Amino acid sequence: MTLTLRVWRQKDPSVKGGIVTYELADISPDMSFLEMLDVLNEQLILGGDDPVAFDHDCREGICGMCGVMINGQAHGPEQTTTCQLHMRSFKDGDTITIEPWRASAFPVIKDLAVDRRAFDRIIQAGGYISAPTGTAPEAHSVPVPKKDADAAFDAATCIGCGACVAACPNASSMLFTAAKVTHLGLMPQGQPERDDRVVNMVAQQDREGFGGCTNIGECSASCPKGISMETISRLNHDLLGALRAGVRPKS
Amino acid sequence: MPLDLFNVGDPIADTKAPMDVPIAERWSSRRFRARLVNPANRRKMTVIVVGTGLAGGSAAATLGEAGYKVKSFWYQDSPRRAHSVAAQGGINAAKNYRNDGDSVHRLFYDTVKGGDFRSRENNVHRLAEVSTNIIDQCVAQGVPFAREYGGLLDNRSFGGAQVSRTFYARGQTGQQLLYGAYQALERQIAAGNVEQHARTEMLDLIVVDGRARGIVARDLVTGEISTHFADAVVLATGGYGNVFYLSTNAKGSNTTAIWRAHKRGAYFANPCYTQIHPTCIPVSGDYQSKLTLMSESLRNDGRVWVPKERGDTRDPREIPEDERDYYLERIYPSFGNLVPRDIASRQAKNVCDEGRGVGPNGLGVYLDFADAIQRLGLSAVEAKYGNLFDMYNRITGENAYETPMRIYPAVHYTMGGLWVDYDLQSTIPGMFVIGEANFSDHGANRLGASALMQGLADGYFVLPNTINDYLADGPFEKVDESHPAAAEALQGVQDQVQKLLSINGTRTPASFHRELGKLMWDLCGMERSEESLRKALDRIPEIRQEFWSNVKVSGDWSSFNPTLEHAGRVADFIELAELMCIDALHRAESCGGHFRAESQTPEGEALRDDENFAYVAAWEWTPESAPPVLHREALEYEYVHLAQRSYK
Structure with a gap:
């Protein structure tokens, strides 16, 4: 395959970026999207140019490190991560536009790599169950109904890639936060901190500068793990309940 | 074996496991005899933990909960990215929930046998003992394990066992266990007990007066190279399977932290044991x-x-x-x-x-x-x-x-790694090594669903108990970047970075990595022979020489430069590859994942040579011109009798 790539290049956050066009030949349809970028980068390095910086690690769709906008879609045309997207999804002669996630809470580091530490801070605000090592009771002392465990698992598969934020016209992180609130809220072990968790995580996502959720659904449609919008309903349910009960975020 | 490839040094032994009590009592005996540090004193001491996978994440969180000041380092943007996240199948534990005859002793037996009698009995028994605590701990954290309709935990079978003892979360068990550790770690970061260093890569170990006292690390975003100090250093930086270029490891997984610690004096054990x-x-x-x-x-x-x-x-x-x-x-x-x-x-x-x-x-x-x-x-x-x-x-x-x-x-996993004693301490006092980065529990072959078990055993339950015995002598005298040892380490790292950028040759780091990987797969892969290994040992020094004269790294040091990161890692893989081949050549027997063509049974199974090779090969690094030194740790089997493995 021969392709024309239009790639966002930005040396660092302090300078203005722009689209640069590259021509690429001899691309196999069995290559992954990132392997195609590897080919481009090898050429750039040998030509003495700066290779395109992009984040990636496991390349099997589970670490959540990769993610770019491909022709305006988060992770591209298939519902999967960028690393699991293969070139057979494109046609010979295609022009592909590649940009970083766009959200003020995800500042660009360089080219296609962005800073997603805001997600970690949302987890820090309450995305856990306080169970210091050694304090745990016997695992079978608390049975968990299978349907709750399965639904919790479905929500817990979120890989924190940020596609939901990138796809959302409001750059909202609601699906990310809701996935964790749902996972922990469905487990009996998560009940004691349930109210505080939702209130504090939502307060933190506001502080990070993510937009509000207006139930558009682009997040779920672009989520490589198919996290459902139902998690957002659960979050809103838990949030209202907690606020009515007088729970307020930690300052 | 010709002496030009290596020299033989004094034997080495683990001195920490209490051998005066039966094996089932050794871990509790060690915990009782290990000295403690009272909570007020823990606040005065700092521990550096490098890596945030199952081992590093769980250790950093647990040490933070215990009251130590922890500094946690990882090279990705978030601790949740560590490659433990990709483990699919499950985690073993001797719960015997299936009532199918499982027990701590059976898990211990299966693991020693599965490792083809090249692991330490004491460590493996401890692993089997704490396996049950791990499941309790993870359930308490809200890990959504697979469950039966009655609400109790489900199990599946895994290779090398005839009982059903593997706990799982669909095909994403590693992800769910890692998120449990990650969330515990984030909780400690929020509480101010753990200081975070995201996108920061360890590039050297600082050893002062014979003790590990800190690291040199590069901030991968700004390029800044700086020193960090502590009373103890814990490496949880994973395995080195990417020496083969193609492996199931993450692209960033590398040997740099353990290799550079090896060059500072930590022995490297059984480097040739790789799992395919x-x-x-x-x-x-x-x-x-x-x-x-x-x-x-x-x-x-x-x-x-x-x-x-x-x-x-x-x-x-x-x-x-x-x-x-x-x-x-x-x-x-x-x-x-x-x-x-x-x-x-x-x-x-x-x-x-x-x-x-x-x-x-x-x-x-x-x-x-x-x-x-x-x-x-x-x-x-x-x-x-x-x-x-x-x-x-x-x-x-x-x-x-x-x-x-x-x-x-x-290539999937490396059983070899830095040598550690029963306390998980390396040959450098104050430097502990946990998870895949150490060599301790899997012998010559790891059984499925045992990596998650070992990572979490080390991080949650073993290290947080054993490290106290070392820190009971602390806090140690304060050191900072003005100390000659720190200044020398910092300068060394800066020089290497400058050198990589200045060569400006005609081949990319990836092209060297690919060449090295193919060579290792062909000559030191699933089957090795004296002939293939000698061929590899002829070729690797040539690759190293060409690398250092012809690599091309674009960009500069003072910005986000993934090519520069890769170049440094490839340089270390090339050196490690040579040691792997020497280790594979010297071990003229087959065992587990190390299959020497010359040593097989008439049916083509791995044929061990217990008389000559029932030992751990711990390698000491020597400056470039001198060959490495082999220290043997004899393996003795009191409880599981040496036998030809049979799965027929």
């Missing part, structure tokens, strides 16, 4: 950047076969039953498709070498679910393995519900 996993998606082209594992749990229901005839290119569905060779079931009737990984991999290689391999290049075997789908129904198979079938479809474009998967072995 039998069920991975076959290589499809030269551009390939990584290999993807299909969980071993698939062997519970999938049947492995190849055509009986060579060069049979028919569609697998058209090959009648009596023209198929279900070779694992044929050769190993009692374990069948569930033989340990090293055996399954080698048999796949054998049938492909005979010309009966399948797929475009003949390097593949079928993993067939037709029987399982007929027996259990499509939806049951989908519920159990759906995400794996989806992943297979995405990568190969084939539907494994309709046609058998094609699989082939790939």
Whole structure:
């Protein structure tokens, strides 16, 4: 395959970026999207140019490190991560536009790599169950109904890639936060901190500068793990309940 | 063995496991005898933890909870990215919830046997003991394990065991366990007990007066190289499978932290023990950047076969039953498709070498679910393995519900690593090594679902108990960047970075990495021989020399520069590769994942030589011109008797 790539290049956050066009030949349809970028980068390095910086690690769709906008879609045309997207999804002669996630809470580091530490801070605000090592009771002392465990698992598969934020016209992180609130809220072990968790995580996502959720659904449609919008309903349910009960975020 | 390749030094021994009590009491005895640090004093001491996978994440969180000041380092943007996240199948624990005869002793026995009698009995027994605590801990954190309709935990079987002791969360067990540790770690960061260093890579160890006192690290965003100090350093930086370039490891997984610590005096144990996993998606082209594992749990229901005839290119569905060779079931009737990984991999290689391999290049075997789908129904198979079938479809474009998967072995895990004693302390006082980065528990072959168990055992339960005994002598005298040892380490790292940028040759770091990887796979892979290893040892120094005179690294040091990071890692892989080949050459026996062509039984199984090789090979680094020094740690088996492994 021969392709024309239009790639966002930005040396660092302090300078203005722009689209640069590259021509690429001899691309196999069995290559992954990132392997195609590897080919481009090898050429750039040998030509003495700066290779395109992009984040990636496991390349099997589970670490959540990769993610770019491909022709305006988060992770591209298939519902999967960028690393699991293969070139057979494109046609010979295609022009592909590649940009970083766009959200003020995800500042660009360089080219296609962005800073997603805001997600970690949302987890820090309450995305856990306080169970210091050694304090745990016997695992079978608390049975968990299978349907709750399965639904919790479905929500817990979120890989924190940020596609939901990138796809959302409001750059909202609601699906990310809701996935964790749902996972922990469905487990009996998560009940004691349930109210505080939702209130504090939502307060933190506001502080990070993510937009509000207006139930558009682009997040779920672009989520490589198919996290459902139902998690957002659960979050809103838990949030209202907690606020009515007088729970307020930690300052 | 010719002395030009290595020298032999004094034997080495673990002195920490209390041998005066029976094996089942040794861990509790060690915990009782190890000195404690009172909570007020813990606040005065700092521990650096490098890496945030299952071992590093759980250790950093637990040490933070215990009251130590922890500094945590990782090279990705978030601790949640560590490659433990990719573990699929499950985690073993001797709960005996199935009432199928499991026990701590059986898990201990299976693990020693599975490791082909090249692991330490004391460490393995402890691992089996704490396995049950791990499940309790993870359930308390809210890890959504698979459950039965009654709400209790489900189990599945895994290779190398005849009991069902593997706990799992669909095909994403590593992810869910890692998130448990990650959330515990984030809780400690929020509480101010753990200081975070994201996108920061350790590039050297600082040793002051014989004690590990800090690290030199590079901020991968700003490029700044700086020193960090502590009373103890914990390395949890994973394995070195990427020395083969193509492996199931993450692209960033590397040996740099442990290799540079090795060059500061930590012995490297059994570097040649690498695990080749039998069920991975076959290589499809030269551009390939990584290999993807299909969980071993698939062997519970999938049947492995190849055509009986060579060069049979028919569609697998058209090959009648009596023209198929279900070779694992044929050769190993009692374990069948569930033989340990090293055996399954080698048999796949054998049938492909005979010309009966399948797929475009003949390097593949079928993993067939037709029987399982007929027996259990499509939806049951989908519920159990759906995400794996989806992943297979995405990568190969084939539907494994309709046609058998094609699989082939790939490098997956390294049993070797830095030598540690029972306390998980390396030969450098104050430097502890946990998880895959150490060598301790798996011998010459790791059983499935045991890596997660070991990582979490080390991080949650072992290290936080043993490190106190060392820190009881602290806090140690304050050191800072003005100390000559720190200044020297910092300067060394800066010089190396400048050197890499200044060569400006004609080959990229990736091209060297690919060449090294192919050489290691061909000559030091699934099967090694004296001839192949000598060939590798002739070639590796040439690659090293060419690397240091012809690599091209673009960009500068003072910005985000992934090519520069890669170049430094490749430089270390080249040095490690040489030690791996020396270790593989000196061990003139076959054991577990280390298969020497010269040492096999008449049936082609690995033939150990217990008389000469029942030891851990711990290698001491020496400056470039001198060969490494071998220190032997004798392995003694009091409880599991040495025997030829049999899974027939």
